[in-house]
Amino acid sequence: MADPEVSTQSGGYDVELFVDTPDYDLICTICQGVLRCPVRAACHHIFCKKCILQWLKRQETCPCCRKPVNPSLIFVMFKLSKSIGRMKVKCKNEIRGCEETFPLSDQYCHSMSCLFELIPCPYQGCRAQLLRRDLDTHSRHCEHWRQPCHMGCGTILSHRTQAQHNCYKQLRQEYEARQRNHRAIATALQRKMRRMQSTMAHMKRQIGLICESLEVIDDLHEVEEEDLGESSGSSSGTPSSSSNC
Numbered sequence: 139m140a141d142p143e144v145s146t147q148s149g150g151y152d153v154e155l156f157v158d159t160p161d162y163d164l165i166c167t168i169c170q171g172v173l174r175c176p177v178r179a180a181c182h183h184i185f186c187k188k189c190i191l192q193w194l195k196r197q198e199t200c201p202c203c204r205k206p207v208n209p210s211l212i213f214v215m216f217k218l219s220k221s222i223g224r225m226k227v228k229c230k231n232e233i234r235g236c237e238e239t240f241p242l243s244d245q246y247c248h249s250m251s252c253l254f255e256l257i258p259c260p261y262q263g264c265r266a267q268l269l270r271r272d273l274d275t276h277s278r279h280c281e282h283w284r285q286p287c288h289m290g291c292g293t294i295l296s297h298r299t300q301a302q303h304n305c306y307k308q309l310r311q312e313y314e315a316r317q318r319n320h321r322a323i324a325t326a327l328q329r330k331m332r333r334m335q336s337t338m339a340h341m342k343r344q345i346g347l348i349c350e351s352l353e354v355i356d357d358l359h360e361v362e363e364e365d366l367g368e369s370s371g372s373s374s375g376t377p378s379s380s381s382n383c
C-alpha cells in the first residue's frame with residue numbers, strides 16, 4: 139500500500155529505537171515508522187504530517203481507505219504527539235556502547251551530551267572523528283591543539299611550544315622585536331631626510347649659478363646698449379665696456 143519512494147524520503151521514528159514495541163496504532167502506514175508530528179485526515183486515519191503531505195501531492199485520497207482527502211483539512215494531533223514524546227527510547231549510539239534510555243522528546247538534548255556521540259575534533263585543521271568521551275585523551279595528543287597561555291600573556295600555545303613557554307621571556311622577545319622595528323624605521327627616516335637635505339643644497343647651488351649667469355647676461359646687455367648709444371652719438375671712439383671689466 140505504501141509508496142516505497144515516499145517512505146524513504148520522509149518518515150517517522152525508527153521502531154527499533156523504542157524500548158517497548160510501540161502500539162500498532164502509533165505506526166504510520168506510509169513510512170512504517172512511529173508517527174512523527176501525527177495528523178488526522180477527515181477519514182480519521184492518522185499519518186506523519188510530512189508523509190501524508192508528500193502523498194497528497196500525487197493523489198488526494200487516503201492511502202488506507204482511498205477516500206478523498208482535502209490537504210487543507212488535516213489536523214495536527216498535539217496530544218498524541220506529546221504522548222509519543224514521552225515514550226522511552228534507546229540512544230542511537232547504543233551500537234557504540236551507550237546504554238542510556240530516555241523519553242523520545244529528550245533525544246536531541248541527550249545527543250548533545252552523549253559520551254558515545256561521534257564528533258569531529260574541535261581544533262582547527264584536525265580531521266579526526268572521535269567519540270565525545272575520548273575527546274580529552276585526544277586533545278592531549280592532537281597536534282592541532284591550540285590554546286592561549288593560561289597565565290594571560292596572549293601567546294597561543296601548541297603541545298610542542300607549551301613545554302618551553304615562559305611568559306616573561308616571550309614578552310621580552312616581543313618587546314625587543316618591536317624596539318628593533320622602531321629603530322629601523324627611525325634610521326630609514328633619517329636617511330631619507332639627509333637625502334632631501336643634500337638635494338636641497340644641490341638645488342640651492344644650481345639656483346645660485348643660474349642667478350649669477352643671469353647677472354652676467356644682464357651686464358652684457360647693458361654693455362651692448364651702452365655701445366649702441368655711443369656708436370649712434372659719435373662714429374669714433376673705443377668701446378667703454380673694456381674699462382668696465
Ligand SMILES: [Zn+2]
Binds near residue numbers: 170
Ligand atoms: Zn510516516
Ligand SMILES: [Zn+2]
Binds near residue numbers: 181182202203204
Ligand atoms: Zn482513510
Ligand SMILES: [Zn+2]
Binds near residue numbers: 231232236238248253
Ligand atoms: Zn547516548
Ligand SMILES: [Zn+2]
Binds near residue numbers: 266280
Ligand atoms: Zn584533533
Ligand SMILES: [Zn+2]
Binds near residue numbers: 288289290293303305
Ligand atoms: Zn604565557
